[in-house]
Amino acid sequence: MRVLVTGATGVIGHPLVGALRARGHEVSALVRQGSRARAPEADQVVVADALDREAVLSAVSEARPEVVVHQMTALRSMHDDPPGAFALTRRLRTEGTAHLVEAARAAGARRLVAQSIAFAAAPASVPVVDEDAPLYVDAPDPGWASTVQAVAELERLVLGSGPDLAGVVLRYGSLYGPRTAYARNGGTAQAVLAGRFPLPRDGAGIMSFLHVEDAVGATVAAIESDVTGVFHVTDDDPAPAAQWLPHYARTLAGPSPRTIPAELAPRMLGWYMTHQLTAAHGASNDRARTALGWKPQRPSWRDGLGKE
């Protein structure tokens, strides 16, 4: 198949291009002009900034893809400039996705596979939710509320892209592995090693992790499948912060995270991290297993988080 991968320099996009080519697909990589030197080896490289509608229309038309993959975020700068990273990512999820949907349709693509997140659910009565759980679009923190609203808009655009362009949304769990924030040289690891990642008392927020290689594997499965809809792409071992954070610190050979009173956490960690560590839900991968025929090759974060 002719596949266009956007975000082709990214944590998932880069290895995805190689994985698709290894399976015999003809792959075009969409990159920004300034990132051309970091483009993966591909059958074709096309250039556009996702926020430039004309450029996206022209690049996608040049690639003539059957399947378009959306892997664009600005989350790489999350540790240096969280508000900037979230603001730009919101625009990529709304304006960028709208441009890509329009361009994919105009180029005659039949399928669109897009990255979303598995940790945006609203408070629920169960620790691990499925894809039907409502998103936290009305979170009390305005930053997180607008991020989740942008996620909802991306999903609406991708799934409502019409009968000729089948939409698939992959809600990845928290990514770990090479080049992620949890990699040994990543931002989260550095914070843990420096003792700047405390654990709010009881640490009951549940995280679903996902190794980058499993994100690539699930995305290949979604590209090659005919199914549509939303899928959690997560490992089999959702776990509370009270388990994964001390385990991660030990694997990194860092100091044990200090426990802080829950009421101090928002001031020290901000609303979002406090929510993730104290109240977030895990995400079940049952639907991806059944409908996509995919299962994680790394079923538990316990075997790899902090090791690479």
Ligand SMILES: NC(=O)c1ccc[n+]([C@@H]2O[C@H](COP(=O)([O-])OP(=O)(O)OC[C@H]3O[C@@H](n4cnc5c(N)ncnc54)[C@H](OP(=O)(O)O)[C@@H]3O)[C@@H](O)[C@H]2O)c1
């Ligand atoms: N799903 C998750 O688990 C999640 C959530 C939060 C944070 N993170 C962390 O965020 C990092 C990012 O992972 P990721 O795969 O989302 O992102 P990534 O590796 O930074 O890849 C994002 C891709 O989007 C491209 N891009 C950005 N702005 C663009 C624009 N205006 N037009 C066209 N392309 C644009 C980037 O290209 P350039 O090379 O040109 O910038 C890059 O190829 C990881 O370290 C991960 O740990 C992940």
